[in-house]
Amino acid sequence: MPRRVTLKEVALRSGVSYQTVSKVINGQVQVAPDTAARIWQAVQELNYRPNYTARSLRAQRSFTIGYSWRPSPPDQANPILDTFLQSMFHAAEQRGYYLLCFPYHSETQRQIESYRELMDTRRVDGFVLSGVEYNDPRVLFLLEQKFPFVAFGRSNPELRFPSIDVDGGYGLRLATEHLLSQGHRKIAALAWPEESRVGNNRMEGYFSAMRAAGIEPLAEWIQRGEGRYAFGYDATRKLLALPEEIRPTAMVCLNDYMAVGAVKAIQDAGFRVGSQIGVTGFDDTPIAQYLTPPLTSVRQPVWEIGERLIALLLNLLEAKDVVQEWETILMQPQLVIRASSRKVDQHDWISEEVMRDI
Amino acid sequence: MPRRVTLKEVALRSGVSYQTVSKVINGQVQVAPDTAARIWQAVQELNYRPNYTARSLRAQRSFTIGYSWRPSPPDQANPILDTFLQSMFHAAEQRGYYLLCFPYHSETQRQIESYRELMDTRRVDGFVLSGVEYNDPRVLFLLEQKFPFVAFGRSNPELRFPSIDVDGGYGLRLATEHLLSQGHRKIAALAWPEESRVGNNRMEGYFSAMRAAGIEPLAEWIQRGEGRYAFGYDATRKLLALPEEIRPTAMVCLNDYMAVGAVKAIQDAGFRVGSQIGVTGFDDTPIAQYLTPPLTSVRQPVWEIGERLIALLLNLLEAKDVVQEWETILMQPQLVIRASSRKVDQHDWISEEVMRDI
DNA sequence: ACTGTTAATGCGAACGTTCGCACGAACGTT
DNA sequence: AACGTTCGTGCGAACGTTCGCATTAACAGT
CATH class of the missing domain: 3.40.50.2300 (Response regulator)
Known part of the structure; x- marks a missing residue:
């Protein structure tokens, strides 16, 4: 670890006081052209860099x-x-x-x-x-x-x-409107507890999109819990057990982990994700695009x-x-639409995926 | 932003020189009990903390x-x-x-x-x-x-x-031995290019486990490429297209992304992952346990x-x-065994998964 | 009472900068 | 020739610590 070069050494080499060197380096004063040249040359030769700690102490800032x-x-x-x-x-x-x-x-x-x-x-x-x-x-x-x-x-x-x-409200509005555009009317939401500020912001988008479409979300459709896989799975089982006339045909999820749980529960119950039941996530987790089917999600900038x-x-x-x-x-945020929320038939999105990969 | 308290202010308050305060705080000298008490009290009252920048400058260390x-x-x-x-x-x-x-x-x-x-x-x-x-x-x-x-x-x-x-060699040896213990003999490897130091370390484990079992890996079984989903998918298609007698029944992958691609390719080709073709990943990506089937992987401490x-x-x-x-x-590292590498029938691991989640 | 030792504290300097001010030289103006 | 201006540079101080050495007071031993 070579010893550090200081202002004084640069000054010695260029034949001026070290304070002058400081000023020239920081461009605070005008000096004679050849003095400046000598100083810069010494700086180069010695590979001088100002000591950050000393500078901070003086400036009363740590940067x-x-x-x-x-x-x-x-x-x-x-x-x-x-x-x-x-x-x-x-x-x-x-x-x-x-x-x-x-x-x-x-x-x-x-x-x-x-x-x-x-x-x-x-x-x-x-x-x-x-x-x-x-x-x-x-x-x-x-x-x-x-x-x-x-x-x-x-x-x-x-x-x-x-x-x-x-x-987040905008993101969920996008997701909800997208599901509505696919023909879904009974759309559930997998949400966080009511104390969650982030959760509440996002849910506003869901409510406003639903109401704008003339639908008043049922209390049964709102499932709140910890935003994890296990909760997504359980909550979705409950939703799918509702009587036919109020059973949701789609669900928006406040994050991807819940969405993955939901997808699994839907598949276990014998439904097809996308063509039958639409699912959207939030965060666009890296793995989301590699799931089966690929997951529609909301991506943040x-x-x-x-x-x-x-x-x-x-x-x-x-x-x-x-x-x-x-x-x-x-x-x-931006809605990334993939097969988990589209009503195309299963063969369709599979070949699409395969084509992209070859 | 309240102005900073310095050593001198503490000194003033406790009636000693600031250098003495410094020494007492750093436990470098013995002082009279009541002096020490006065100093510590002043430190408390003023809520003094040494300025890190000044200390660094003096110590010639930035911590x-x-x-x-x-x-x-x-x-x-x-x-x-x-x-x-x-x-x-x-x-x-x-x-x-x-x-x-x-x-x-x-x-x-x-x-x-x-x-x-x-x-x-x-x-x-x-x-x-x-x-x-x-x-x-x-x-x-x-x-x-x-x-x-x-x-x-x-x-x-x-x-x-x-x-x-x-x-990594140990990790891959564990994975390979596990697949061998499940009865697989024709085990392929999805690896990185030969320049990869990490990749080579891991592959050693694969080779040594195979040879210890009396199997010389075929050149066709070693697929090298970028460690991504797309490569995993393509390479696995090639492996599955090999003639029956040398077609692998299992594959170890140097990371989870390749493994996910492999799983997809296997499923698209109409095989069942786990019961028919075993797959292991590496890294234990968070999502690995939520895949269908859950992915066996190697976890690092x-x-x-x-x-x-x-x-x-x-x-x-x-x-x-x-x-x-x-x-x-x-x-x-540690091998986390899940359904993607086990020869239990499909029903078996599904119910296991469901039970854990309820 | 004088010296030698120890204990408690103070003092000056240094770490490497930046900043304000002062000083001398060179220059143009009357 | 005397005088203000500008330009180029130097000097001292300060930022808040820590460190080594000096100093004083207290105290024990002869």
Whole structure:
């Protein structure tokens, strides 16, 4: 590990004071052309780079952003994590920042302690939050401390902070309208518990699309539970056991895992997914397109969200004075239509799939 | 954003010099009991925390570890990323370190530049690498610069650096032996190109298990290509088109995506997966257990790998003097047996699955 | 009472930057 | 020739720590 080159060494070599070197490098002053040339040459030859720590100490800024997220259970991977992280790294790097990632603690006390530690020791200049919920303790804490942050997701409407969210309602409206267009009228929904902010946003789209089509969803059609495979399977069995006249012929699911469970339950009950019973998921999990049948799902513009979150935060950090009023930026997801929601016959989508692969 | 509390303010409040406060906090000197009490009280009251940047500048260490990884294509998510990152964050936090994550650039020049930037500016004390290959440019660069790092994965045997790898050969041996135990003799392999170091390690397990059973694998059985769904599908069609006497009745796949493609091809060809043709994957992708039939796969001890990598690196950083000779630590994966490789009849595993879900 | 030892604390310097101000030289203006 | 301006450069200080050494006070041993 070669010893570091400092400003003083560059200065010595180019025959000026080290402060002058600093100013030339940062373009803060005009110097004689040959002085500048000597300095730049020395910088090249010695391969000088300013020590980030010293610069931070002086500037009282760390040029670092903190990010932590709730890990997904091992059987239910987060399909957007990789893309989301990379998009933030890229956006940050372009403006000279890096992301510091730190562990997620589930106990509130311990969690807040992590954030406090990083801000009090001045390791980070701001935070990115994700998965915020109603009365999120991190949001309350950071607002109280007046520490800069942005969030992926909304919280209580009265809490004002810069955030970006996917318009989940729009996504579910797309899915519901698509199923309606396939001729379905009795459409069920596999949803999350009522405390879920994200879940409620998405369900609004389902309700509004149904009502716009003149259909009032029955209470029996709304199944709420943990968003997992097992719940999707069980809930769908219940739905299929309803009397013929109110038995759903399609279902929208708030995530892909529930949808996969639903597909399995439908197949086990002897129905055909797509041609008989339509199913849509949410998230467009990587495996969704490889399922049998391929799953229709809602895809979020993840890369763009990451980029815009970082831009938002850095503008906040670098703004001198302005105190803004912040609104949530809503981004529109996209419906990826595959065979699980289309009323084409089974042979049809199989050959299509085969053709694409050959 | 409340202004920071410094050592001097604590000193003022407790009536000693700020240097003494520093020493007491770091436990470097013995002081009179009441002095210590006054200092600790002031620390409490003012909620003092040492400025990390100043400490780093003085210590010439950043207490930060850099990590970057090749992003997975959006249709083929990395199933272990979340767990791997969290395990490293936790291990690092316990010893007062954090992880700085930075973008992955595919052009070698640009990529090395990222590493150089972080080490030259002293932003990180060391790196974690993953997915290293033969003659990995990052490895060569860091070795040449004598900059501390550890790696997840092996490179050329003559390059010595601390690393941990999964014994992929062992994993494939387990899978192959399991298929042999189910009565299969003609077992094919869906593999990566010959340049793949990881692929070759895994294939050794296949070859050794086959030969130990007295079977010399036919060249036709080894299909090499990109580890994706489409390749798995195509390669399996070719395998199934072989003449009856050498047509494989089972196949091991070097990852789950190829295995999913293989399953589809087998089903399209009218065979039953599991009871007729056995399939195993690798990685235990989260969705593997929800497929039809559930996929037998090889699971890596990801959490432990992350923890041990960090421990290895921190020991390296904090070791005063010792120059060690480093060997690769091999960790053993685990075979998760599901219906895709078992010769039970179809009804059998369906009811088993249903029972678990109810 | 004087010295030697130990315990408790203070002081100055350093880590590598950036920033504001001052200083001298060169230049054009009256 | 004297005077303001501009240009190019240097100097001292500061950011908040930690570290080694110096200093003082207290105390025991002769």
